[in-house]
Amino acid sequence: xxxxxxxxxxxxxxxxxxxxxxxxxxxxxxxxxxxxxxxxxxxxxxxxxxxxxxxxxxxxxxxxxxxxxxxxxxxxxxxxxxxxxxxxxxxxxxxxxxxxxxxxxxxxxxxxxxxxxxxxxxxxxxxxxxxxxxxxxxxxxxxxxxxxxxxxxxxxxxxxxxxxxxxxxxxxxxxxxxxxxxxxxxxxxxxxxxxxxxxxxxxxx
Amino acid sequence: xxxxxxxxxxxxxxxxxxxxxxxxxxxxxxxxxxxxxxxxxxxxxxxxxxxxxxxxxxxxxxxxxxxxxxxxxxxxxxxxxxxxxxxxxxxxxxxxxxxxxxxxxxxxxxxxxxxxxxxxxxxxxxxxxxxxxxxxxxxxxxxxxxxxxxxxxxxxxxxxxxxxxxxxxxxxxxxxxxxxxxxxxxxxxxxxxxxxxxxxxxxxx
Amino acid sequence: xxxxxxxxxxxxxxxxxxxxxxxxxxxxxxxxxxxxxxxxxxxxxxxxxxxxxxxxxxxxxxxxxxxxxxxxxxxxxxxxxxxxxxxxxxxxxxxxxxxxxxxxxxxxxxxxxxxxxxxxxxxxxxxxxxxxxxxxxxxxxxxxxxxxxxxxxxxxxxxxxxxxxxxxxxxxxxxxxxxxxxxxxxxxxxxxxxxxxxxxxxxxx
Amino acid sequence: xxxxxxxxxxxxxxxxxxxxxxxxxxxxxxxxxxxxxxxxxxxxxxxxxxxxxxxxxxxxxxxxxxxxxxxxxxxxxxxxxxxxxxxxxxxxxxxxxxxxxxxxxxxxxxxxxxxxxxxxxxxxxxxxxxxxxxxxxxxxxxxxxxxxxxxxxxxxxxxxxxxxxxxxxxxxxxxxxxxxxxxxxxxxxxxxxxxxxxxxxxxxx
Numbered sequence: 001x002x003x004x005x006x007x008x009x010x011x012x013x014x015x016x017x018x019x020x021x022x023x024x025x026x027x028x029x030x031x032x033x034x035x036x037x038x039x040x041x042x043x044x045x046x047x048x049x050x051x052x053x054x055x056x057x058x059x060x061x062x063x064x065x066x067x068x069x070x071x072x073x074x075x076x077x078x079x080x081x082x083x084x085x086x087x088x089x090x091x092x093x094x095x096x097x098x099x100x101x102x103x104x105x106x107x108x109x110x111x112x113x114x115x116x117x118x119x120x121x122x123x124x125x126x127x128x129x130x131x132x133x134x135x136x137x138x139x140x141x142x143x144x145x146x147x148x149x150x151x152x153x154x155x156x157x158x159x160x161x162x163x164x165x166x167x168x169x170x171x172x173x174x175x176x177x178x179x180x181x182x183x184x185x186x187x188x189x190x191x192x193x194x195x196x197x198x199x200x201x202x203x204x205x
Numbered sequence: 206x207x208x209x210x211x212x213x214x215x216x217x218x219x220x221x222x223x224x225x226x227x228x229x230x231x232x233x234x235x236x237x238x239x240x241x242x243x244x245x246x247x248x249x250x251x252x253x254x255x256x257x258x259x260x261x262x263x264x265x266x267x268x269x270x271x272x273x274x275x276x277x278x279x280x281x282x283x284x285x286x287x288x289x290x291x292x293x294x295x296x297x298x299x300x301x302x303x304x305x306x307x308x309x310x311x312x313x314x315x316x317x318x319x320x321x322x323x324x325x326x327x328x329x330x331x332x333x334x335x336x337x338x339x340x341x342x343x344x345x346x347x348x349x350x351x352x353x354x355x356x357x358x359x360x361x362x363x364x365x366x367x368x369x370x371x372x373x374x375x376x377x378x379x380x381x382x383x384x385x386x387x388x389x390x391x392x393x394x395x396x397x398x399x400x401x402x403x404x405x406x407x408x409x410x
Numbered sequence: 411x412x413x414x415x416x417x418x419x420x421x422x423x424x425x426x427x428x429x430x431x432x433x434x435x436x437x438x439x440x441x442x443x444x445x446x447x448x449x450x451x452x453x454x455x456x457x458x459x460x461x462x463x464x465x466x467x468x469x470x471x472x473x474x475x476x477x478x479x480x481x482x483x484x485x486x487x488x489x490x491x492x493x494x495x496x497x498x499x500x501x502x503x504x505x506x507x508x509x510x511x512x513x514x515x516x517x518x519x520x521x522x523x524x525x526x527x528x529x530x531x532x533x534x535x536x537x538x539x540x541x542x543x544x545x546x547x548x549x550x551x552x553x554x555x556x557x558x559x560x561x562x563x564x565x566x567x568x569x570x571x572x573x574x575x576x577x578x579x580x581x582x583x584x585x586x587x588x589x590x591x592x593x594x595x596x597x598x599x600x601x602x603x604x605x606x607x608x609x610x611x612x613x614x615x
Numbered sequence: 616x617x618x619x620x621x622x623x624x625x626x627x628x629x630x631x632x633x634x635x636x637x638x639x640x641x642x643x644x645x646x647x648x649x650x651x652x653x654x655x656x657x658x659x660x661x662x663x664x665x666x667x668x669x670x671x672x673x674x675x676x677x678x679x680x681x682x683x684x685x686x687x688x689x690x691x692x693x694x695x696x697x698x699x700x701x702x703x704x705x706x707x708x709x710x711x712x713x714x715x716x717x718x719x720x721x722x723x724x725x726x727x728x729x730x731x732x733x734x735x736x737x738x739x740x741x742x743x744x745x746x747x748x749x750x751x752x753x754x755x756x757x758x759x760x761x762x763x764x765x766x767x768x769x770x771x772x773x774x775x776x777x778x779x780x781x782x783x784x785x786x787x788x789x790x791x792x793x794x795x796x797x798x799x800x801x802x803x804x805x806x807x808x809x810x811x812x813x814x815x816x817x818x819x820x
Contacts, residue, residue, distance in 0.1 A: 018226030021428030223636030431633030
């Protein structure tokens with residue numbers, strides 16, 4: 001057990017970085033070149049839901065990547081449960097291009113409610129995985145000694161909050177899809193601020 | 206010859222990691238956004254075979270990546286035959302998105318038997334490649350000195366078992382596709398447990 | 411604040427490299443295999459706009475990757491604003507395959523004007539992001555001490571120039587699309603020469 | 616100038632590895648799941664040209680990656696011309712999935728001649744780029760001191776041979792496409808053996 005904990009997280013970090021980088025770059029494949037009778041300009045403009053979905057998902061994956069980076073700075077080693085909890089989180093990251101495409105193709109249609117709810121529900125699942133990963137880290141004793149109890153509870157509170165707010169955004173989407181999306185986006189601030197705080201209380205590697 | 210054996214496996218490791226990370230992330234591209242007359246919700250639900258296929262293939266590639274990692278921890282260097290045996294294994298990894306798509310699009314149809322058999326047969330081929338890679342490692346004298354004969358026979362036994370069970374799953378798929386899939390999944394436990402054992406008897410790098 | 415500045419840019423560099431490498435490799439997916447009644451040779455030849463678009467975008471992403479590399483050699487550490495400014499730049503990089511596909515499919519049609527303008531406008535946005543990133547670096551005090559004021563003003567001037575020339579190319583595209591494209595390409599020389607100069611005045615890492 | 620030559624090739628190596636890994640993994644996207652009236656088994660069998668094309672291109676990219684690795688072991692540093700010559704080579708690598716798809720979809724049709732010729736012509740271009748890259752290395756004085764003149768002429772001869780044989784395969788394809796493909800494949804032996812020889816005369820890093 002002990003030797004696992006002292007194994008450096010560098011290779012799992014590199015693998016995770018690869019998955020984040022690929023997922024973020026695949027998003028563009030979902031935007032299809034406009035075809036049809038109308039002129040190109042109108043076609044490009046008509047794709048505004050695709051651009052919104054692209055930018056939103058790009059931003060959230062970028063923020064998640066930064067947070068993943070900050071989280072791993074708190075960790076002094078990895079064990080087997082960590083690898084699987086991290087894998088589960090990556091599964092929800094690689095899944096993102098799909099709800100993004102669903103959102104893009106339905107945001108301007110009567111199906112917008114379902115599309116936004118599906119999009120937000122993906123992040124409920126992802127937020128649950130962040131909690132799971134953090135619980136795995138804490139239970140496995142993988143945190144660096146310098147990480148204070150305050151840091152731990154800060155991170156934990158933010159991760160709980162994530163699940164709740166994403167769930168609320170999902171519910172809201174069925175009534176007011178635009179508000180659901182805005183609530184979804186509002187969490188970016190939490191994740192960005194969380195990263196800052198985790199960082200200042202952590203040591204440098 | 207000698208100098209090859211002392212070459213570090215780090216670059217082949219990075220390349221392999223890249224291939225695993227890309228293959229695992231490409232899986233999502235096979236899930237197509239639902240179109241048609243029925244509402245979006247029904248369309249999303251009707252894609253359940255795609256979600257099952259996605260999760261199954263994600264899990265197996267993740268586990269294979271972890272096992273690849275563990276296997277390379279037993280190795281003190283690489284030679285030319287290793288590079289090609291490893292490349293053959295990666296070929297079967299990059300192939301996975303295709304049988305996954307075949308499975309996704311046929312699991313709910315009368316063609317399910319063929320689709321599951323094709324999916325399982327892919328892993329027969331992959332299991333053969335694991336055996337080939339391990340034989341290349343052992344014959345080339347690439348194992349670290351600390352690796353015990355017991356470790357070697359543990360790994361070898363598990364790899365043999367993999368071929369047999371995947372072959373059985375392929376055969377079973379023609380009769381009962383669901384049971385074939387479940388047998389296929391049951392091997393995850395073997396791979397996960399194998400990793401554990403290899404790890405505890407290996408030294409830290 | 412201080413500890414952030416001394417954090418090494420290596421992980422953000424690896425992530426950025428991954429995004430550049432993936433974006434440059436995805437370009438080929440936009441070229442579709444010709445189908446139809448005419449023979450294959452004619453079909454392959456008829457895709458000349460795709461080849462032009464592919465080569466142009468490949469070249470520009472390659473050059474941008476080299477410049478990103480050179481820029482980060484001037485930097486001694488990264489902070490949070492840097493991560494987001496860099497992320498914004500990467501967003502415009504991952505976006506490139508889309509205007510490339512638009513260009514490829516419309517270069518030989520009456521819509522060429524709009525397609526070229528859209529293509530060039532993408533690089534206006536990207537040039538703005540380079541300015542933003544550099545401003546973030548300078549304001550955050552992230553430059554290495556050895557970087558001279560002359561280097562800084564060289565880079566800044568080239569980045570300003572980029573915005574202006576790309577904007578001119580966009581405007582020109584509405585009148586003469588071919589000239590717009592050529593003006594766009596002419597900037598490659600600026601970026602390549604910029605890299606040279608930044609490099610000779612920077613220290614080795 | 617001097618400081619460039621002593622810069623380590625590690626980052627360009629990592630970027631190149633990324634491009635090789637992505638290109639090799641994207642190949643699978645070109646194999647489409649069979650649809651239609653006939654049963655799935657017949658559909659899977661009918662895709663044999665896709666499997667052949669997939670395996671051929673996978674093998675050649677793998678071998679090229681290994682050779683790139685070996686080539687860079689001869690190099691003590693990189694300069695600007697190297698970066699662009701290497702970029703040009705990577706352009707031909709990322710292009711491979713396209714002729715592969717063309718080959719897959721036309722190998723069993725009367726257009727096989729054109730498809731094989733197009734496929735082989737891609738490797739003529741790639742072989743020219745290997746020559747260009749090597750010339751850039753030699754002229755720039757980037758070779759390690761330990762690399763003997765014999766090694767250099769070995770590599771050069773093999774690279775010349777590559778251009779000639781690929782050109783011959785292209786010409787042959789118009790008459791006998793199957794022989795053209797076989798001649799194309801026969802070069803794998805040259806590349807594999809070249810790697811061996813370069814390796815034994817190079818020093819370890």
